[in-house]
Amino acid sequence: MNMSRPSLMERWEASRLAELLRSREVRAALQLTEGGGTAGAPRAPRTESSNERRVGIWRAQGSGPRPDYVRDRSIGLDELRMWADIERIEAPRDGELRVVLIGESVARGFLLDPVVTPARVLEHQLANGGRCGRVHVLDVARTCLTNPVDLLLEALDLRPDAVVLFVGNNLLPAQFATGYHGHSSPLSALRERAMRAREQGFHALATAADAIAMRDVIGPLVNVLGEIARAVRVPWVVVLPEFNLLDWYDDDAHTCGLPVWLSGDALIEWQAAQRAASALVDVGDVAAASPHLERMIELDGGTSSWALRWHGHALAVAGEHFRARALLEAARDQYGRFSPVPPCPRNDAGVRARLRRALELPHVRFVDLPRLFAERVQLLPDRHLFYDYCHLTPLGIEVAMAATAAALEGALMREPELPRRVDELRAVTPEVPRIAEATAACLAAVHNTHWGQPAELVAYWLDRASALMPDALDLVAAYLEARATRLPGWMSHGAQGPFRPETQAGRHWYEHEPSLHDIPLAREFEQRRPLPAAWRTCANVDHGDVVSLAELCASDLYAAAAGDRAWSTERRPSTRMAFYSEGGRRFRARLVVRTPGGGEVRVLANGELVACFTTSPARWTRHDAPLSATSGVNELRIEWPAITAVDPAAASRSLDDMVLGHEPDFYHRFGDLHKSSRLTPVEPPFSTERSEP
Structure with a gap:
């Protein structure tokens, strides 16, 4: 067994290169992504002392070459809970191997943290089933980490014998491609993309989005990770994440957005195919929906995540898992490019491939979770492995960390990986309370x-x-x-x-x-x-108060898209709202709506049609819809007219916004709901029971 530590000279050279990267390429990469990312807040703020040594929220105690790092309690609670619940990171001990684990919320153990974390599971597996002696896993993963470079450079001060890098879910090239959802992008790059769309159409903008973002933003950042790995020649294990392909729904039949570049007869046919497919999907007959889904994909060039996802489900039901995976991954990557709401974190296929290419080095080993889960758990991942879009269940953590432990063990002992070791290390995984x-x-x-x-x-x-x-x-x-x-x-x-x-x-x-x-x-x-x-x-609407319909949106996700205007713009075929009632109460829903092309607006309460009225093009229309509430939670849904015409200047205005550096507005508009729309109880209460003659 040869597990010698790098020499002091090697560590000094790595530290010197790290400082060089910190001052040049790293800063350039950080500037490209400043304010971006899907997961929000920046890392813990530094104090006034520019020479202070830190690793995340931990501050060096003492000035020696091997200090302890202590949790900085001056940092706010909202930041502290993003990190491991560790008070002190002690200096290296003789005879102990130190592994630094860096990652995002998946590596943090989101929803299970702090009771169960990947770092603790990994350390337990290595301690109870490994062959490397004493191993201490240092958990410096952070929820909402959008740029791992700076944290990785800081973590080198912990003198690791190995590094585990578990990132990729918060690097979304599609969002940087257009400056959408407030993600920064250089003005020159926005202009370049706008010109390409003007020359080749919106479809070209979508297909080129990933390549442009990789070149301008993601690529430089990932390349810096590769340079650090070349300089720090300790064993590395890079964990490539997976996505909940079967059990995560970015949109459904009622919130399926239209392809931004379709218009005229193609758009009308696409909507008809979507309605036919969604009717079959709603009753569980996904296989019968396949011809309609294939036609949608043919019309939009594979840019509708809804059609791709459900066609993938149909193939999975038919047992064609490899074709199903290709479609489900395409749906995952497609959603969010021009979505009216920000997408959740996810591992884009292009980012995963770029990470592999940049870190393909002799001392770097990979744990490919898509392949690992397919081989050892199930061909297509679902709720058994994921709590949501990407956060792992105890089973997911167990399998992922067992493979990571096997890769670390082989790298530290300079031996090839043994597939059977994954099962042996899984067997010693601690039981989750x-x-x-x-x-x-x-x-x-x-x-x-x-x-x-x-x-x-x-x-x-x-x-x-x-x-x-x-x-x-x-x-x-x-x-x-x-x-x-x-x-x-x-x-x-x-x-x-x-x-x-x-x-x-x-x-x-x-x-x-x-x-x-x-x-x-x-x-x-x-x-x-x-x-x-x-x-x-609190939620009861029976007490005589007038309730704004804008407050009844059924989900935080879609409510966030309303903005501060006097009306909210609906980019989807229907708007869903809900309210609570004790029952036996009659209400009046006053709707103030506007549709771009006019047409029939339908209002449904708990699935039953309660009103149907016609709007004039681009004019506000007020309509009162009577409805009876049942006891408990009630749903109110507005179904907007199908779009039959598209403003010919809309696409040009979106491209002008990109040229000016503003957030573009790509999606078709189904209708506007004015904030004066409201739900009012009607006195007196009445009984919902019918009397017999």
């Missing part, structure tokens, strides 16, 4: 609700939590109660109990304004347990 897994299932139900996922998926996680612990739904009840309070969230009962900052649930508590955005969750919860009284009181 039932309370931790039940808590994560409850949090998954909440998280999926906020991303507009189907009710069936929310129900699955609620039932999974109850199966693990009968009283697990107490946590969801506390969450709903906390959301209903008129006090700040930290003053609620839940924040003083299960959502205390140091708890598993507390680490994933993000304060929101009291609202009705949790109604899809409440609808499923109500079928299992009585809703908390505080939530019923």
Whole structure:
């Protein structure tokens, strides 16, 4: 066994190169992505001392060459909970191998953290089934990490014997390609893309988006990671992430956006095929929808994520898993390029390939999660491996870290990897406490609700939590109660109990304004347990107050797209809202709407048609729709007219916005809902029971 540490000279050379990269290429890469990324906040702020040694939120204690690093308590709670719950990172000990794990929220163990984390699982597997002696895994992964370069350079001060790099979900080239959703892009690059679209059409803009973003943003950043790996010649293991291909829905039949470059007869035919396909998908006959889905793909050139995803599902049902994977991955990568709402984190195929090329070095080994999961768990990943879009369940963490441990073991011992070692290391994985897994299932139900996922998926996680612990739904009840309070969230009962900052649930508590955005969750919860009284009181619309329909949007995700104007613009075929009632109450929904081409607007309450009226092109129309509420959660849906004509100047205006460096507006507009639209109880209450003659 040869596991000698790098010499002091080698470490000094690596440190010198790291400083060089910090001052040049790294800074250029950081400037390209400043303010970008899908996961938000920057890393922990530095203090005034420019010479202070830090690793993330940990500050060096002492000035020696091998200091301890101590958690900086002056940093705010919102930043602290993004990191491992570790007070002190001690200096290297003789006879101990140190492995640094750097990554995003998946590497953090999102929803299971701090009880279960990939770093702890990896260390336990190496300690109880490995052949490398004493190994300490240093967990410096951060939730919402959008640029790993700076953190990686800092982590070199920890004197690692090996590095595990688990990144890729927060590097989305599609968002940088157009400057969409506020992601910065150089003005010259935006102009170049606009000119290409003018010359070759919008389709060319979409197909070239990844290549342009790779060249200008993602490529330089990934290349810097490769340069660091060349300089720091300790063993590296790069974990390439996977996506929840089967059980994540970026859009559904009611929120399926139209291809931005289709118009005229092609657009009309595409919408007709989509309606026919969605009717079959809704009743579970995905296979019969295949001809309609194929026609949609033929018309739009494979740019509709909805058609690609459901055609992939149809192939999976038919047992054609390899073709299904290709379509499902294409749907994953396509969504978000011109979406009216920001996409969730995901591992783009181009980013994954670029990481592999940049880090293809003799001392770097790869753990390819798509291949690993397909070989050892299931051909197409679903909810058994993922809580949501990319965050791993205990099974996913177990398999991923066992493969990582096997790769580390082979690299440290300078031996080839043995496939059987993955199964042997899985066998020594620590058991996940039932309370931790039940808590994560409850949090998954909440998280999926906020991303507009189907009710069936929310129900699955609620039932999974109850199966693990009968009283697990107490946590969801506390969450709903906390959301209903008129006090700040930290003053609620839940924040003083299960959502205390140091708890598993507390680490994933993000304060929101009291609202009705949790109604899809409440609808499923109500079928299992009585809703908390505080939530019923807050969400109840029976008390005579006028409620703005804008407040009844069924999901945080779509509500965020409304903006600050006097109306919200709907880019999808329908608008869904929900409210709570004790039943036996009549309401009047006053709709103030506008459609670009005019046509028939349909209003449905709990699936039943309650109003149908016609609008004139580009003119505001007011209509009162009477409806009766049932006891519990009710759904109100506006179905907009199909688009039959497209503003010929819309595409040109979007390209002009790109040239000026503004966020472009690509999507077709189905209609506008004015914020004066409201729901009003009608007095007096009445009985919904019919009397017999």
